[in-house]
Amino acid sequence: MKFDMDYIAHHNELTETNPYFKLFLTIILLIVTLALDNLYFDVIIFVVMSFVILAIAKISIRSYLKFLSIPVAFLVITCVFLLFFFGKGDVIYETGILGIVVTTDSFHYAVYTFMRVMGCFPCLGFLALTTPIAKILHCLATLKVPKIMIEIGLLMYNAIFIFLNEIDTMQKAQDTRLGYSSYWTSFKSLGALTSTIFLRSLDKSETLQFALDSRGYTGELPLYEPKKGE
Template identity: 50%
Template sequence: MEIDYIAHTNNLRDVKSTYKLIISISLMIFALIVNLPIVSLFITFLIGISLLTIAKIPFKFYIKFMSIPFGFALITCIFMAFFFGSGTVIFNTGILGIVVREDALSLAITTFCRTLACFSALGFLSLTTPIALILNDLSKIKIPKIFIEIALLMYTSIFVFLDQIKIMTNAQKTRMGYNGFKNSYRSLGLLISNLFFRSLDKGEKLQYALDSRGYNGELPKYDP
């Protein structure tokens, strides 16, 4: 919800969405083609500075936003460094023959930098452009309608699920559902199972709502 709010209120909100889409895709492709860590880091830094100084994205939010891909990329690249490659050994852990090889370390660093660059480019688009404008631009470049409609339904469902999670979590907390590890584990299981059935119910109601409004297999899209 915070991402959606920032996308509607940032200083680059009124810049034509097509330009931002082209910039985002171009930077991702450039980072993948060049395949140099220094270039990827430069793209990450450039986008970060642009979002913080031009778009006026809150610094704390941007750090939190980037921490998720940073964490996943770091874990993945550590695994790659220790278990991939066949070149010269540069570090031996002494545990079950696990070593770090030169080519594996190089691959891990390159992959880590490329991941940050590509996610930063994607973040530039998502943090400065509302989803309706992004979907409208995707339709202009002839992305199949089925993918656009699925993306729209998924985006809508995210807010429904978040609302349901908040309601159920608050209900469990008022009943001391998270008092202790055992209760927390049990409450989490009940939350997940109830969310599954709630999602089925919401999906069925969504289909009824679409049918009652003359749904003919194609969702109308916002065209500014």
């Protein structure tokens, strides 16, 4: 099943909840989580917000795990570098490869970075998975966030989904041609996907620009404005 965050944001039990409340709650929790240097608090925030997303908003665990999968992959890579290449202190593990070791400081950096970021992910997920992007941008506009920043955010949001849709389409095309039937073919297919996706994304972005121009785009994107009482 293809992950569609926009569909999930429009179809959950918290969609109609006040978007300002969700926005401010997310910002406060992010600030507190980043400011505190406490592993226990990070774990509590992760558990509580995950419970809210899964049990109260009733978002499927499969969709939630898909939301977490890509950022967690980058987080793990970052923490591996912190573990082996940063920090000083006493050596607690030697790899025996080019003098690469794990020290007390590097272990501390890796663990605390991992837990702190993992505490932030459900906070962002709470906002992103329960609130349509149009309502989030409207809230930012009423809070006097510069319009250029809001428009950049909207275009980036659109570009991300164009990018993901292209990857999904190309992977399915490769899969139907047995592009992932073996290790070697998978490696070749991944290389072809990587080399092609950038050009396809540029082409889609150019198409988007033509569509905007044909509809009288003058450099300012219209934003969603809810009716009174919404």
